[in-house]
Amino acid sequence: MVFSSPTGRNRQSPFGTSDDRKKQVPTFRLKPKDPPPPRMPSADELLETAKVVALPMRTRFRGVTVREALIFSGPAGWGEFAPFAEYDDAEAKTWLAAGIEAAYLGPPAPVRDQVPVNATVPAVAAEDVAALIARYPGVDTVKVKVAEPGQSLDDDVQRVAAVREHVGNVRIDANGGWTVDQAIEAIAAIGDLEYAEQPCRTVEELAEVRKAVRVPIAADESIRRAGDPMRVAALGAADIGVLKVAPLGGMRALVALAAKLPMDVVVSSALDTAVGMSAGIGAAAALPGLHRACGLGTGELFAKDVASSFRIEHGVVRPRRVEPGIDLPLASDERTAWWHDRLRRCHELLIRR
Numbered sequence: 001m002v003f004s005s006p007t008g009r010n011r012q013s014p015f016g017t018s019d020d021r022k023k024q025v026p027t028f029r030l031k032p033k034d035p036p037p038p039r040m041p042s043a044d045e046l047l048e049t050a051k052v053v054a055l056p057m058r059t060r061f062r063g064v065t066v067r068e069a070l071i072f073s074g075p076a077g078w079g080e081f082a083p084f085a086e087y088d089d090a091e092a093k094t095w096l097a098a099g100i101e102a103a104y105l106g107p108p109a110p111v112r113d114q115v116p117v118n119a120t121v122p123a124v125a126a127e128d129v130a131a132l133i134a135r136y137p138g139v140d141t142v143k144v145k146v147a148e149p150g151q152s153l154d155d156d157v158q159r160v161a162a163v164r165e166h167v168g169n170v171r172i173d174a175n176g177g178w179t180v181d182q183a184i185e186a187i188a189a190i191g192d193l194e195y196a197e198q199p200c201r202t203v204e205e206l207a208e209v210r211k212a213v214r215v216p217i218a219a220d221e222s223i224r225r226a227g228d229p230m231r232v233a234a235l236g237a238a239d240i241g242v243l244k245v246a247p248l249g250g251m252r253a254l255v256a257l258a259a260k261l262p263m264d265v266v267v268s269s270a271l272d273t274a275v276g277m278s279a280g281i282g283a284a285a286a287l288p289g290l291h292r293a294c295g296l297g298t299g300e301l302f303a304k305d306v307a308s309s310f311r312i313e314h315g316v317v318r319p320r321r322v323e324p325g326i327d328l329p330l331a332s333d334e335r336t337a338w339w340h341d342r343l344r345r346c347h348e349l350l351i352r353r
């Protein structure tokens with residue numbers, strides 16, 4: 001689709017570029033009830049309202065102790081641009097498209113007013129598990145990080161056992177940290193699970209593990225960082241797809257991919273601030289079929305967020321718009337300049353034909 005640009009030239013929408021189509025990421029498409037397509041804002045316009053924040057984490061998570069993010073506002077609300085620091089611009093640009101969608105178009109029409117969430121337990125010691133789970137009232141599903149570099153399988157077994165003292169439904173996430181043999185051994189040692197997320201790095205390895213174990217396999221990086229997110233289905237590599245708004249390029253892209261994937265999906269955060277979380281919850285609320293708890297409770301991992309975090313009550317969160325507070329924990333001038341440059345480069349990639 002095309003949209004009007006400030007220079008008067010029609011350009012390809014960031015929600016459905018030809019590049020995306022090559023990667024087979026679902027393209028943004030209007031439905032009759034959607035508002036008109038957004039005007040592509042210039043980078044200057046985005047940076048006019050931008051704030052770069054540095055949010056302290058309560059617990060280290062995927063090596064992150066301070067989560068940086070750039071947020072900006074548009075006619076539909078606030079959007080977030082927070083690709084992890086190590087991602088290159090080609091990968092980071094879809095995160096910008098997602099932020100622009102949130103700020104300039106807003107969420108798709110919801111089909112539910114609440115979304116069940118899981119608790120997320122980082123690779124902590126078993127004795128720290130209870131305090132973490134206590135932050136998630138009414139939650140009956142816990143996702144546990146495993147295969148942390150520097151830790152042993154015994155650490156994982158003990159952490160999962162500690163979680164089982166509180167809830168019956170446990171899923172694990174190895175972030176591709178195991179070989180096929182290690183995954184098979186670890187899954188046998190850990191025992192019954194709702195699913196094992198991304199036990200190995202490649203789609204082929206996931207397919208091998210899936211054939212060898214009875215525990216269902218979920219794909220995360222094999223979808224969000226893949227050239228072709230449908231490959232997991234083509235190779236019979238997963239039972240569940242873990243979908244994240246920012247890496248997929250937006251709420252509508254996520255909903256479109258969920259419709260194509262022949263498997264259950266779980267919407268999960270990308271360690272989003274409350275602004276990004278609003279989009280994750282908005283996408284989950286718009287999914288016609290949602291049968292599992294979503295990884296959208298990671299606001300609990302922050303010591304401070306950009307707005308009051310989504311309250312978890314009886315294991316669910318409710319979609320809402322977010323208005324960042326005035327006392328934001330702002331990043332240093334140097335980090336702010338780094339994020340501004342990154343946004344400009346990704347914006348250039350988005351509008352390039």
Ligand SMILES: O=C(O)CCC(=O)C1=CC=C[C@@H](O)[C@@H]1C(=O)O
Nearest residue numbers: 062120143268269270271295298
């Ligand atoms: O799914 C959840 O429970 C929370 C989100 C979560 O685990 C993640 C968020 C961001 C980066 C990732 O390393 C991690 C994941 O791999 O799913």
Ligand SMILES: [Mg+2]
Nearest residue numbers: 173197198220
């Ligand atoms: Mg994951």
